Amino acid sequence: MLGESEASQAHFDPSSEHILFDDVPPLFPDEPLPGGWAQIETVQQFVRWAGRLGKSGASDIKMNSSTPVSVRVDGQYYPVTRHIPTPLELSLLLDAVTQDRSSSSVARGGQPVDFSFEVQKSHNDRRSGKWRLRGNATGVKAGLESGVSLTFRFIPEVIPELESLNVNALLVPSLFPDHGLVSIAGVMGSGKTTSLAAMVQRYRQTYRRALVTIEDPIEFDFENIPGAMGTIEQLEVPRMVKSFELGIESATRKAADALLVGETRNRATMESMVHAAEIGIAVYHTIHASSVAAIPGRIIHQFNEIEAPGIAVSFLSEAQVMIQQRLYPRVGGGRIALREWLVLDETHRQRLVDTPIHQIYSVLDTMVRKDGRTLVEDAVIAHREGWINDAVLHRIEAEKSR
Numbered sequence: 214m215l216g217e218s219e220a221s222q223a224h225f226d227p228s229s230e231h232i233l234f235d236d237v238p239p240l241f242p243d244e245p246l247p248g249g250w251a252q253i254e255t256v257q258q259f260v261r262w263a264g265r266l267g268k269s270g271a272s273d274i275k276m277n278s279s280t281p282v283s284v285r286v287d288g289q290y291y292p293v294t295r296h297i298p299t300p301l302e303l304s305l306l307l308d309a310v311t312q313d314r315s316s317s318s319v320a321r322g323g324q325p326v327d328f329s330f331e332v333q334k335s336h337n338d339r340r341s342g343k344w345r346l347r348g349n350a351t352g353v354k355a356g357l358e359s360g361v362s363l364t365f366r367f368i369p370e371v372i373p374e375l376e377s378l379n380v381n382a383l384l385v386p387s388l389f390p391d392h393g394l395v396s397i398a399g400v401m402g403s404g405k406t407t408s409l410a411a412m413v414q415r416y417r418q419t420y421r422r423a424l425v426t427i428e429d430p431i432e433f434d435f436e437n438i439p440g441a442m443g444t445i446e447q448l449e450v451p452r453m454v455k456s457f458e459l460g461i462e463s464a465t466r467k468a469a470d471a472l473l474v475g476e477t478r479n480r481a482t483m484e485s486m487v488h489a490a491e492i493g494i495a496v497y498h499t500i501h502a503s504s505v506a507a508i509p510g511r512i513i514h515q516f517n518e519i520e521a522p523g524i525a526v527s528f529l530s531e532a533q534v535m536i537q538q539r540l541y542p543r544v545g546g547g548r549i550a551l552r553e554w555l556v557l558d559e560t561h562r563q564r565l566v567d568t569p570i571h572q573i574y575s576v577l578d579t580m581v582r583k584d585g586r587t588l589v590e591d592a593v594i595a596h597r598e599g600w601i602n603d604a605v606l607h608r609i610e611a612e613k614s615r
Contacts, residue, residue: 230265231265231266231267231268231270232262232265232266232267233268234266234267237291238266238267238284238286238291238293239293240293240295241259241263241282241293241294242262243255243262244294244295244296247296247299248299248302249302250276250282250299250302250306251301251302251303251305251306252306252309253306253309256306256310257332257333258336259274259282260274260344260346260365261332261334261335263293264344264367266284267286267546269286269287269546269547270286271284271285271286271367272285272286272366272367272402273364273365273366273367274346274363274364274365274366275290275362275363275364276306276362276363276364277298277361277362277363278297278299278303278353278355278356279297279354279355279356280292280297281293281294281296281297282294282298287542287546287547287548288540288542288548300355300356300358300359300360300361303317303360303361303362303363304317304321304360304361305317306363307320307326307350307361310328310330310348311326311328316350317361320350320351320352320361321352321360321361322352323352325349325350325351326350327348327349327429327430328347328348328349328350328430329345329346329347329348329430329431329432330345330365331343331345331346332344332346342370344367344370345367345368345432346365346366346367347366347368347430347432348363348364348365348366349364350364366402368432368433369407369410369433372410372411372413372414372433372438373407373410373411374411375408375411375412375415378404378407378411379550379551379552379595379600380408380411380552381552381554383586384534384536384554384586387533387534387556388412388415389412389416389419389420389495390495390533390534391493392490392493392495392531393490393495393496393531393533394486394487394490394496394498394528394531394532394533394534395412395495395496395497395498395533395536396498396499396500396508396532396536397409397497397499397536397537397538398499398500398501398502398505398507398511398536398538399499399502399537399538399539400501400539401501402540403538403539403540403550404540404550405499405538406432406475406499408536408538408550409473409497409499410432410433410435412497413426413433413435413438413473413497416471417435417438417442417443417445418438418439418440418441419442420442420470421442421443422443422444422470422471423443423444423446423467423468423469423470423471424443424444424445424446424469424470424471424472424473425446425448425460425463425464425467425469425471425472425473426445426446426447426448426473426475427448427450427454427457427460427461427464427472427473427474427475428447428448428450428473428475429449429451429457429475429476430449430452431447431449435447443470446467448460450475456481457474457475457476457481457482457485458481458484461482461485461488461489462485464489464494465488465489465494469494470494471494471496471497472486472489472494472497473496473497473498474486474496474497474498474499475498475499476498476499476500477498477499477500477511477512479515480515480516483512483515483524483528484524486498487524487528487531488527490531491527491530491531495533496531502537503537504537504553504578504588505535505536505537505553505554505577505578505581505585506573506574506575506577506578506581507537507574508535508537508577509525509529509532509573509574509577510573510574512524512525512528513525513528513570513573521570522570525566525573529562529565529566529573530562532557532561532565534554534555534556534557535555535557535577536553536554537552537553537554537588538550538552539551539552539588541592541601541605541609542601542602542605543600543601544601544602549595549600549601551591551592551595551601551609552586552591553581553586553588553590553591554581554585554586555577555580555584555585555586556584557580561580561584564576564580565577588609589610589613592605592609592610593606
């Protein structure tokens with residue numbers, strides 16, 4: 214638990230209105246009395262405070278009934294309250310932020326609840342803009358009873374440019390194929406969604422084409438991108454369309470040129486996504502995978518032994534770009550995305566299609582080393598530019614040498 218001496222190390226930067234600190238952030242100065250976390254106004258006030266922590270603001274907020282409320286700043290979690298919210302408080306809060314009195318019951322019953330949440334930056338000034346957050350709630354053990362765990366993730370206010378996300382200039386031209394699959398892999402919280410948003414922004418500013426996004430929930434506003442061309446339709450699951458696969462099917466009937474699939478979660482979505490690529494749509498999607506070489510396996514292993522060879526051929530035949538990214542501490546504060554990637558040509562695709570399923574990982578890993586960019590190579594460049602320190606570089610090198 215943080216003490217008063219640690220909290221006193223923080224100081225306010227009037228030029229940026231940020232709360233800066235040396236080692237640990239201060240405690241939340243307006244922590245409510247017992248029962249107060251059930252009030253949505255309390256959480257709004259907390260978001261306004263957390264959004265100003267450090268040079269870049271907190272990226273995540275975690276609330277459950279076993280630990281104090283915590284915030285994530287520069288990739289590290291810190292407890293910032295003295296007391297622990299009760300299961301009842303968090304259940305009532307979840308029902309309030311989702312505007313659905315059944316949400317807490319759904320979460321405690323085993324079904325995760327996704328939602329979005331907006332908070333006015335200044336309580337007294339509507340012109341100050343809004344913090345936008347996406348949230349997730351699940352059931353969780355809370356002592357001898359069941360409760361809910363809530364995670365809020367801050368969504369960047371402005372869609373960043375690809376170059377500001379450290380996307381290599383050699384990779385950028387290949388991110389916009391006429392058809393096929395662009396896969397972005399990474400663990401939760403690795404910046405996949407933000408990278409995709411930057412790609413969508415560049416796509417809309419470059420091409421007069423029809424783009425459909427299917428998201429859960431909608432995070433970025435792609436309608437009001439400066440200099441946008443073509444058309445855009447953003448669909449939210451399940452509020453506007455019941456499932457990702459139904460959204461993909463709808464997009465194919467709308468004569469979409471490009472399609473963004475917010476998350477590749479199950480075999481039905483994967484199958485629909487690959488089919489869309491096969492009929493000539495450029496499909497952008499995210500997937501949880503630890504390396505470029507692991508991406509095909511995450512798709513193929515959703516299918517049984519009879520179906521796997523067919524989906525492997527379909528996916529690999531349409532693969533255009535595979536990217537895996539991770540966030541690491543940046544010199545001077547904040548985090549930087551480092552990536553490994555491969556732009557596939559017809560020779561790559563045919564070689565992979567002809568490869569037995571159990572050998573795809575090793576063959577693809579060799580292709581990345583020979584024709585793409587490895588994570589270690591990207592880290593060496595970042596280190597040479599002064600963006601990461603020796604310790605981060607050595608950690609990456611050690612991880613990849615195992």
